[in-house]
Amino acid sequence: MDFYFGLIQIIGVHTLLGLSAYVILLTGQLSIAQAAFYAIGAYVSAMLTVLWGWHIVPALFAGAAMGAFFATLVGFPALRVRGLMLVIATLAFGEGVRLFFFNFDYQIQKGNVKVGPLGPEGFRQIRYFPENGWTTFDVMLFVWVFVILVMALIWWVDRSRYGAVLRAVGDDELAAQSVGINLTAVKVSAMTVGGGIAGLAGCLYAHYTTHIEHLGFGVLQSVFAVAYPIIGGMASVFGTLFAVIFVQGILVEGLRFLGDWRNLLFGALIIVAMVVRPTGFLDALMLKRFARWFALGRERA
Amino acid sequence: MSKIALAVAAAFAATLGMQGGALAQEKTIKLAGFGVKSGVLRLFGLNSEAALKAAVEEVNKAGGVKLGDGSKAKFELADYLDDRCNAEEGISVVRRIAGSDALIAIGPTCSNVAEPLYGILQKKVDDKGDTGLQFPILTDVAIKGGLAKISEWSFRNVPSEFTMYSSLFYWLKTKHPNLTTVYGGVEEDFAHSRASWYAVMKDRSAANGYKVLGESKWLLNDTNFSTQVREMKKANADIVAIAAHPFTTCGVLKEMQRQGVKPKLLVGLTSTSSMETLAGCAKHAQGLIIPTSFAPVTKESKHAAEATAKKKGAADLHSMAAWENVFILKEAIERAKISGNKDAASLQTDRRKLRDALAATKTTKGLLGISKRTEDREADKPYVFVHAKGNDWVVLHNPL
Amino acid sequence: MLDFVQALIDGILYGTTYALIGIGFTLVFGVMHKINMAYASASIGAAYVALVVGGLVAGASAWLVFGLSFLLGGLFGLLVYLICFHLIPLGNENATLMSTIGMLLLVDELIAHATQGMPQNYPSTAFGEEMVRMGELSVRGDLIFVFAVSVVAMGALLALLYRTRMGLATRAVAQQPVAAQLCGIQVVKVNALTFVITGLLGGIAGALVCSAVGTLSILITGPLTVKGLIVTVIGGLGSVPGAIVAGLLVGGLENVVLYLRGVTERDLYVMLLMFAFLVFRPNGIFARGAGRD
Numbered sequence: 001m002d003f004y005f006g007l008i009q010i011i012g013v014h015t016l017l018g019l020s021a022y023v024i025l026l027t028g029q030l031s032i033a034q035a036a037f038y039a040i041g042a043y044v045s046a047m048l049t050v051l052w053g054w055h056i057v058p059a060l061f062a063g064a065a066m067g068a069f070f071a072t073l074v075g076f077p078a079l080r081v082r083g084l085m086l087v088i089a090t091l092a093f094g095e096g097v098r099l100f101f102f103n104f105d106y107q108i109q110k111g112n113v114k115v116g117p118l119g120p121e122g123f124r125q126i127r128y129f130p131e132n133g134w135t136t137f138d139v140m141l142f143v144w145v146f147v148i149l150v151m152a153l154i155w156w157v158d159r160s161r162y163g164a165v166l167r168a169v170g171d172d173e174l175a176a177q178s179v180g181i182n183l184t185a186v187k188v189s190a191m192t193v194g195g196g197i198a199g200l201a202g203c204l205y206a207h208y209t210t211h212i213e214h215l216g217f218g219v220l221q222s223v224f225a226v227a228y229p230i231i232g233g234m235a236s237v238f239g240t241l242f243a244v245i246f247v248q249g250i251l252v253e254g255l256r257f258l259g260d261w262r263n264l265l266f267g268a269l270i271i272v273a274m275v276v277r278p279t280g281f282l283d284a285l286m287l288k289r290f291a292r293w294f295a296l297g298r299e300r301a
Numbered sequence: 302m303s304k305i306a307l308a309v310a311a312a313f314a315a316t317l318g319m320q321g322g323a324l325a326q327e328k329t330i331k332l333a334g335f336g337v338k339s340g341v342l343r344l345f346g347l348n349s350e351a352a353l354k355a356a357v358e359e360v361n362k363a364g365g366v367k368l369g370d371g372s373k374a375k376f377e378l379a380d381y382l383d384d385r386c387n388a389e390e391g392i393s394v395v396r397r398i399a400g401s402d403a404l405i406a407i408g409p410t411c412s413n414v415a416e417p418l419y420g421i422l423q424k425k426v427d428d429k430g431d432t433g434l435q436f437p438i439l440t441d442v443a444i445k446g447g448l449a450k451i452s453e454w455s456f457r458n459v460p461s462e463f464t465m466y467s468s469l470f471y472w473l474k475t476k477h478p479n480l481t482t483v484y485g486g487v488e489e490d491f492a493h494s495r496a497s498w499y500a501v502m503k504d505r506s507a508a509n510g511y512k513v514l515g516e517s518k519w520l521l522n523d524t525n526f527s528t529q530v531r532e533m534k535k536a537n538a539d540i541v542a543i544a545a546h547p548f549t550t551c552g553v554l555k556e557m558q559r560q561g562v563k564p565k566l567l568v569g570l571t572s573t574s575s576m577e578t579l580a581g582c583a584k585h586a587q588g589l590i591i592p593t594s595f596a597p598v599t600k601e602s603k604h605a606a607e608a609t610a611k612k613k614g615a616a617d618l619h620s621m622a623a624w625e626n627v628f629i630l631k632e633a634i635e636r637a638k639i640s641g642n643k644d645a646a647s648l649q650t651d652r653r654k655l656r657d658a659l660a661a662t663k664t665t666k667g668l669l670g671i672s673k674r675t676e677d678r679e680a681d682k683p684y685v686f687v688h689a690k691g692n693d694w695v696v697l698h699n700p701l
Numbered sequence: 702m703l704d705f706v707q708a709l710i711d712g713i714l715y716g717t718t719y720a721l722i723g724i725g726f727t728l729v730f731g732v733m734h735k736i737n738m739a740y741a742s743a744s745i746g747a748a749y750v751a752l753v754v755g756g757l758v759a760g761a762s763a764w765l766v767f768g769l770s771f772l773l774g775g776l777f778g779l780l781v782y783l784i785c786f787h788l789i790p791l792g793n794e795n796a797t798l799m800s801t802i803g804m805l806l807l808v809d810e811l812i813a814h815a816t817q818g819m820p821q822n823y824p825s826t827a828f829g830e831e832m833v834r835m836g837e838l839s840v841r842g843d844l845i846f847v848f849a850v851s852v853v854a855m856g857a858l859l860a861l862l863y864r865t866r867m868g869l870a871t872r873a874v875a876q877q878p879v880a881a882q883l884c885g886i887q888v889v890k891v892n893a894l895t896f897v898i899t900g901l902l903g904g905i906a907g908a909l910v911c912s913a914v915g916t917l918s919i920l921i922t923g924p925l926t927v928k929g930l931i932v933t934v935i936g937g938l939g940s941v942p943g944a945i946v947a948g949l950l951v952g953g954l955e956n957v958v959l960y961l962r963g964v965t966e967r968d969l970y971v972m973l974l975m976f977a978f979l980v981f982r983p984n985g986i987f988a989r990g991a992g993r994d
Binding site for chain 1: 730736784785788789790793795796797798799800802803804805806807808809810811813814923927930931933934938965966968969972973975976979980983985
Binding site: 339340341342343344345347489490518519520521522523524525527528529531547548551552555559560561576577580581582583584 | 704707708711712715809810813814817818819820821822832839841913914915916918919920921923924956959960963964965968
């Protein structure tokens, strides 16, 4: 059972990572810097719990806040570039942050060991969960409380005016500007929210892996963050969730029985997913069908 | 019609019952291997898997392992799982193995998987407040120094680079007393190679009377070494020691040839003494001296290499550690008097007994001789020095 | 001072490999307004298959392998187009981004399976072992050759784009796809041809990069893809001469920062400088001329 709880934890954290990219993608900005905010959240919260003995919940919010703060710093210069150039700019920022942690040393003597991040060796012994008696099941619930909160928040936002504004900017910036929408405020706020969610995910990642290092926060991680909403579809947060379940549940774990073929099928099935459904699993049309199906069901009952 | 059907069904059920009875008498002990089978490190996983299969087959052919109740059980090797050198996946894989009826897991390949993995294990065995995973792991490949002490459930059978390079530099000093200077090359962003230069090669060469003139640095997937090799050329040291993996080692060696840098001796990183280096740059690696915990110099090591080759794997210090692990486990299991029952309670008791037996092991029988086990669950393995000659790694000096 | 100049020259020369890969990336973007993330991967794949076939046929002499890589690159380019681009609607950029990323992962893993992850020794031309000496400075012969190839490729591409009917059609599709279709130009054919041409170039680029590095390994594809994207953006999207200049610039900058600040800070400064460059000059060195909407 531990294995399933662990897998659900991974799906939860990756869903948060995907949602951080989703929110930004709604405004038409493709950001490959999510792993940077993920890293910032991870290191900050881990330092708080390991070096200064904070409780996990305030450390988590601190990590999320730092992620959001740095995302705002990226959000403003990002306004000047769009399309592929934004992709490169965010990639550059992301790599910059990773290289910062590659060089970052901050160790404190605790008892007879030194704890804290040590540059390329990473940050080990982030053992808040096992040391405080949390079981795999407890951690899973903890992760999913936040996943459900964030999903509910984004779902609610999507149904509100702010959601419509985000999508308007994503669909056509010129039209949005001409109805009086403040592009700067919308784009930067989306970046900030995305950075905060990624920082939150990073804290959870650091604590359930117990060891973080710069290599885990590279371009590939950012690419996956943005892959989830693209594969899942931009119509609803559930699309991202389905994409994470598809990638982590099916491609990574489910296909293990295929042995060696799994690695090859990983890339191949991503190609197939995109060719078969270029607008993602859950695009606007699919969402309407689902909604009608649910409504019909309710009517019959 | 139905009477015949009933009779057939009854006969079938009877045979099933008989089979069930026969099966119930033969116990198996399950071992699970895991590591990397995708990407650039694929070779490591393939070789370890082959070595495990060969070793398990050999143990079973000789009768298997003796259980606590005196009966014999065969080793069963679960499918080798691929963790793709990814921390989350490695943890997931071990949780999956722990949820099966395996007694112990052998792996991982990557040090950056081993560290988080040991981190999720219970730190001290009888700490009730620690909810870490209680499952033993015996590592064959991940070689970054000082990891096994992270948890009392983690054990490693990897060589001590500190001991080997200490001995190597001492031997080089006595054999070539006219050579006095050392210059290093190091892969900075990979924890293992970085530690191997600063904490091991640099330290140990200085301790043996060499003057260390400095080091050139690069990153794991760098491809342009012109500036670094120019620094090396300027230093003009007698010995150049390269703490890097095959890809960048080959790149640096090729650049050295281009710029005409010819040190008197070349020393390399432990893991570079493999087929990869020879496949990439055999010509340029000629004479590269590396200490290793495996070379086919004894009867046992030759036999292990042959058996692994039959399973389509190559024998090197990494895969042969996996082979040794199977025999270490056989011996520990027999000492621990394992029950071999598959119900949850017995399984957990067996795992604990195996862990305790491993912790109490003082020496193990390695392929080159007796390996000592240390207090913090690492190994002190016998070694030889090899150098690249032709298309092979040939023994240069055998201190055994 | 001399060391500094040497580091600069070494870097600029190595930048020729970035330039060569950047040309392919920028051309695809210029015509289709989409990024082919699998470009570097397919190029290295072509180089690998060429190595294997060349080895079987005639002992893997450098020129044979390069020639084979050239041809195979074109074939692989067409395959990438058919699998990752053809079936996806033209307007959808994100889907092709993902499909080409999937292709990158697939090609890398195929090479890993075939080589068992081991680096493969790659043949180099006679230039490769030579160092040309200019006074106190020395210069890598094989990289000069790579630079010559980039210039020739640029010349050939510009001739193709500006002196042939096909080139005219390509430019028309790049500027106004709908109007081009209305004039009877088959957009599908033009796009496929673009991929074949960039594929041919990619095959040569892959072989030359592996030859310059000395070994073929999938460790090359990731960083090469990132460099290719950086060069595309700095040079100006769609500008072939821009890609060459940007490649040399990035190469030179990289090595100078390495010389001044060391390898651990090298990439950090390069990334930050790039980020700043994008903020102050978002259209690249050679921005696309007027006539775009």
